[in-house]
Amino acid sequence: MDKYVVGLDIGGTNMRGALLDGDEEQVDELKIPSEANLGIERLIDNLADFIDKIRGDKKIYGVGLGIPGIIDSTRGVITAAPNIKGVHNYPIRDVLREKLDGDIKLVIENDANMVGLGEWRKGAGKDVNSMIMMTIGTGLGGGLILNGQLWSGAHGMGGEIGHMTINSEGPRCKCGNYGCLETYASANAIRRMVSEAISNGSISTALGDRAKAARPGEIPELVMEAALSGDETALGIWQEVGKALGIAIASLQNLLDVDMVVLGGGIANAWDLFIRTAEDEAAIRGFDAPMEKLKIEKSVLGDDAGILGAGYLALQK
Amino acid sequence: MDKYVVGLDIGGTNMRGALLDGDEEQVDELKIPSEANLGIERLIDNLADFIDKIRGDKKIYGVGLGIPGIIDSTRGVITAAPNIKGVHNYPIRDVLREKLDGDIKLVIENDANMVGLGEWRKGAGKDVNSMIMMTIGTGLGGGLILNGQLWSGAHGMGGEIGHMTINSEGPRCKCGNYGCLETYASANAIRRMVSEAISNGSISTALGDRAKAARPGEIPELVMEAALSGDETALGIWQEVGKALGIAIASLQNLLDVDMVVLGGGIANAWDLFIRTAEDEAAIRGFDAPMEKLKIEKSVLGDDAGILGAGYLALQK
Numbered sequence: 001m002d003k004y005v006v007g008l009d010i011g012g013t014n015m016r017g018a019l020l021d022g023d024e025e026q027v028d029e030l031k032i033p034s035e036a037n038l039g040i041e042r043l044i045d046n047l048a049d050f051i052d053k054i055r056g057d058k059k060i061y062g063v064g065l066g067i068p069g070i071i072d073s074t075r076g077v078i079t080a081a082p083n084i085k086g087v088h089n090y091p092i093r094d095v096l097r098e099k100l101d102g103d104i105k106l107v108i109e110n111d112a113n114m115v116g117l118g119e120w121r122k123g124a125g126k127d128v129n130s131m132i133m134m135t136i137g138t139g140l141g142g143g144l145i146l147n148g149q150l151w152s153g154a155h156g157m158g159g160e161i162g163h164m165t166i167n168s169e170g171p172r173c174k175c176g177n178y179g180c181l182e183t184y185a186s187a188n189a190i191r192r193m194v195s196e197a198i199s200n201g202s203i204s205t206a207l208g209d210r211a212k213a214a215r216p217g218e219i220p221e222l223v224m225e226a227a228l229s230g231d232e233t234a235l236g237i238w239q240e241v242g243k244a245l246g247i248a249i250a251s252l253q254n255l256l257d258v259d260m261v262v263l264g265g266g267i268a269n270a271w272d273l274f275i276r277t278a279e280d281e282a283a284i285r286g287f288d289a290p291m292e293k294l295k296i297e298k299s300v301l302g303d304d305a306g307i308l309g310a311g312y313l314a315l316q317k
Numbered sequence: 318m319d320k321y322v323v324g325l326d327i328g329g330t331n332m333r334g335a336l337l338d339g340d341e342e343q344v345d346e347l348k349i350p351s352e353a354n355l356g357i358e359r360l361i362d363n364l365a366d367f368i369d370k371i372r373g374d375k376k377i378y379g380v381g382l383g384i385p386g387i388i389d390s391t392r393g394v395i396t397a398a399p400n401i402k403g404v405h406n407y408p409i410r411d412v413l414r415e416k417l418d419g420d421i422k423l424v425i426e427n428d429a430n431m432v433g434l435g436e437w438r439k440g441a442g443k444d445v446n447s448m449i450m451m452t453i454g455t456g457l458g459g460g461l462i463l464n465g466q467l468w469s470g471a472h473g474m475g476g477e478i479g480h481m482t483i484n485s486e487g488p489r490c491k492c493g494n495y496g497c498l499e500t501y502a503s504a505n506a507i508r509r510m511v512s513e514a515i516s517n518g519s520i521s522t523a524l525g526d527r528a529k530a531a532r533p534g535e536i537p538e539l540v541m542e543a544a545l546s547g548d549e550t551a552l553g554i555w556q557e558v559g560k561a562l563g564i565a566i567a568s569l570q571n572l573l574d575v576d577m578v579v580l581g582g583g584i585a586n587a588w589d590l591f592i593r594t595a596e597d598e599a600a601i602r603g604f605d606a607p608m609e610k611l612k613i614e615k616s617v618l619g620d621d622a623g624i625l626g627a628g629y630l631a632l633q634k
Contacts, residue, residue, distance in 0.1 A: 079606045128471075129471060130470075142572075144572075144573075146463065146468055147468075147471070151464075151468075151573070153447075153575070153607065154445075154610070155607060155610050156574070157574045157604070157606055158570075158572055158574030158607070160571040160604065164481075164568040164571060164572055165483055165565075165602065166485050167484055167496075168483050168561075168564045169484060176602070177602040177603070247482050250482065250494065251480075251481040254475070254480040254481060255459070255461075256461075256468070256475050257470020257471055257472055257474045258471050285494040285495070287387060287474070287477065290474040290475070293472050
């Protein structure tokens with residue numbers, strides 16, 4: 001009998017997932033609304049529905065859940081999750097165990113950790129043992145694979161690469177710290193840099209006019225387009241993003257000495273606009289010997305990485 | 318028959334080590350000059366002599382060596398070691414294997430990694446699974462114990478906590494980077510801060526006069542004494558040290574989520590002068606949930622930590 005698992009990526013708007021067989025091959029996939037804004041009980045009901053629908057008449061060995069937030073994966077608890085209404089220290093693993101067949105293995109991790117696992121198993125990192133994942137979207141999430149194992153911390157709360165300080169006197173971060181990597185390399189960071197360029201009058205007229213008329217969600221795309229058509233302000237913003245990534249990559253490599261850093265998420269689509277700066281900055285700042293061993297690659301799995309990582313972790317359980 | 322190992326800590330001036338039995342208990346100890354300034358061949362001869370002397374007529378199972386520098390522990394190579402004359406990509410493990418009985422297991426690691434292992438096995442961290450060691454001396458060395466294993470990197474070059482950037486616009490570091498933790502928290506950092514205070518005239522007269530008359534090696538002790546007698550400049554310097562440690566501890570805990578950070582090395586003897594600032598800064602900057610799980614402790618083994626760690630690693634081999 002084959003061993004089936006469900007890998008799930010839970011977002012604020014949708015939950016996406018797949019049924020995988022024991023060879024980590026995708027058998028089926030599904031996407032339904034998560035309704036996380038309606039509270040955790042509704043989310044749990046949707047999760048149970050999702051698992052029922054996707055398994056059909058197959059027996060499920062395990063379920064892996066990637067959840068955006070601070071996750072205590074050792075206890076199966078959502079410590080904090082800004083995108084799920086009314087959640088604080090919520091024992092999601094125990095609650096789901098009550099709802100589902102008691103034999104099903106349940107593994108809960110921060111979503112970026114699952115993305116890292118997926119890219120390592122099936123994506124850019126499939127030929128290396130140790131890899132750092134950075135998921136650059138609204139914020140910057142991270143996942144650490146050390147010698148073929150996810151390291152999410154002694155209490156499952158680690159991997160928060162976006163909240164390493166790179167400039168202790170830098171901008172205030174949403175987390176309360178100052179100068180986190182995320183304040184320089186994320187969609188939020190790009191919006192901040194555009195706002196500052198508008199405030200201090202250093203923005204080009206063309207970009208400034210378009211940015212003032214745009215919704216916040218459109219700004220990163222707009223800065224990407226402007227840079228591609230040679231706008232100096234926009235090009236400078238991507239260089240700032242690249243520089244910050246380079247500073248962080250050097251620190252991480254001096255500290256962890258891995259084989260590969262993989263960059264994914266929507267912002268990584270601007271690859272050609274920042275990667276050279278990032279590589280140069282990392283080479284200048286990091287120790288030569290470990291930096292020479294390091295590859296920096298773009299993610300290849302996109303949105304599927306988190307699902308595949310979650311399924312893989314459930315299979316390992 | 319008992320399983321004996323030698324744990325060795327190789328410094329620029331001396332090599333210190335111990336013979337341990339299979340229970341990691343110390344049977345004998347020895348200290349001889351390393352003569353590292355006379356070149357690697359002399360150091361190797363001294364190492365062979367050391368091992369011969371300390372083993373007497375006992376059969377040795379393994380030898381663990383802690384060496385200051387960038388060590389490729391997977392290949393047993395000293396990549397770079399500023400304190401050993403003429404060493405670059407030197408295959409010390411193979412060379413020693415030729416000199417010693419071929420059955421002896423040889424493990425080579427950066428010295429701070431060995432200190433971390435020792436403090437985790439027998440010292441401040443003996444009751445935890447995951448621990449970060451910071452050895453604060455002339456520079457700042459580090460060692461990472463993750464879930465009961467030393468993580469020294471995919472190529473054995475990791476753990477360089479002192480060379481994480483905490484302020485990308487900070488002072489130039491000896492490693493070529495800017496604003497490394499080591500530029501704020503080390504004996505070298507304290508000397509820099511004293512020099513700057515003298516240059517810009519912000520130093521108290523009493524401390525300034527004493528500092529100008531002192532040798533560089535005496536400066537940290539002098540700043541410790543001055544702070545204990547209430548000197549404002551000196552107290553401010555220790556606060557800078559504490560603040561930098563707090564910034565780094567918050568980044569490390571957001572990233573690695575361990576149970577304990579242990580601070581050792583000569584500078585850690587000024588504990589009461591910086592620890593409160595370090596704890597406060599880390600609590601402000603780090604995520605609440607993992608920070609609440611973290612203990613920050615002073616090393617208890619001092620100079621013996623590296624020897625015990627090296628012996629332990631040889632036993633594990």
